Amino acid sequence: MAPVHILTERRGDVLVVTLNRPDRLNAAPPAMFEEIAGALRDLDGARAVLVQGAGRAFCSGADVAGGALAAADPREATFAALTDSYNPTLALIADLAVPVVSAVRGPAAGIGCSLALAADFCVASDTAYFLQAFVNIGLVPDGGASWMLPRLIGKARAAEMMMLGERVFAAKALEWGMIHKIAADAVLDHEAFALAERLAAGPTLALAAIRRQLHAGYESDYAAAMAREADNQRAMRGTADAVEGGRAFLEKRTPAFKGE
Template identity: 80%
Template sequence: MADYEMILAERRGDVLVVTLNRPDRLNAAPPRMFDELREALADLNGARAVLVTGAGRAFCSGADVGGGALGSDDPGNTTFTALTAHYNPTMLAIADLAVPVVTAVRGPAAGIGCSLALAADFCVASDTAYFLQAFVNIGLVPDGGASWMLPRLIGRARAAEMMMLGERVPAARALEWGMIHKLVADDALDAEAFALAERLAAGPTVALGLMRRGLGQALDCSYAEAMNREAENQRKVRGTADSMEGGMAFLQKRKPAFKGR
């Protein structure tokens, strides 16, 4: 794997593990961190699932505004450029990945870090985790796709609560709201999240990739369009080796051994 300044990336079996690596700043994310994350995701090199986590006691405390990364004499345009040239392309790259994505969250997932955590197919959070949209407290608006993502995950009323009141949502409440997949003890987080990523990596990769993309598109299309896309996707996966293996395993009453193709 390539060497990076702000993240760590390593293959563990069929899982690409990416760690946000600025623990001294609670993994606050300058634009460069998201560029490196996007570069790592573009180099899957055969990985069949991705796990994103944070070093130390935080997932990501947000964009690194305090570190001066977005400061300038024209802050509005500087922030616009940082979002459109760095953060947003990375969020779109995650949405377009052909393999499942898991995030492991401990401590704060705030601002762009909240968007990143919830962009995964499965967000596993420790009992220390919390999710925060604090923009209102500094006179800004949510970004990183939060205004699209949150209403779809938790409904308009709860999304408004998060965005317009700017209060922490502890992991237990996030689970109750259906925002995350699972809540675990802090010392079990790494193992639980990796086990889930490993399970996904052992699945039928082509079908899983089409599923995640279909889920992302489902709320923005008609019923008929969704069914047409399902039919097209079935045509794509029906001839894969994994589909053939799944059928044979069913007939032979055994567990399938998917190869990701």
């Protein structure tokens, strides 16, 4: 079945996933995240992913205006949406074998904030802001925000976001180390795609191993991290890309990685 809430496009080696509910600022019903997961399970050789939003927003949060989240028992409906749709998609992004870039203009709020920051690189427009507004309606952050934000920006700043429920605009997000870079709104799409394209041209197996090392490093002690690096380095030494990289270095040329 064709996706209803997203658009997908293959541009060279980059899979572009566009949240496509611009009239709702790309508010995300559970089905949208299920469609994102479906697209990511079928990379079909893509070597990087770009996630963006149609129109003037990245994602204004979960869509609570209708469907399952407006059910008679909102407690169970919300729990089911998180455990069955939102959380599995974010976990899939974390385990993906290729790099992920997000392009954020306008709001990245709630589950949209979690989606934007789940990427390896978040490129934000000068119109972008990040928001954890749950406290303003008597709820708590979800989508892994309480795990992600303290690791990205520290406990004090994470507490500011989650307990005060105020917007963090792009300039502050960059200062805090939450995002990779800021681009003028007019060139955001170009800048984010160029970064995804650069990653897609890289040594895919090594990039996948780097992603795993970064995620595992959140929980590993120093010795375990070094042991994991040694195992991965041994594996990467056997790849065609490592051979090509070594040759290119000696021949003083740009390597032509194949992701093998």
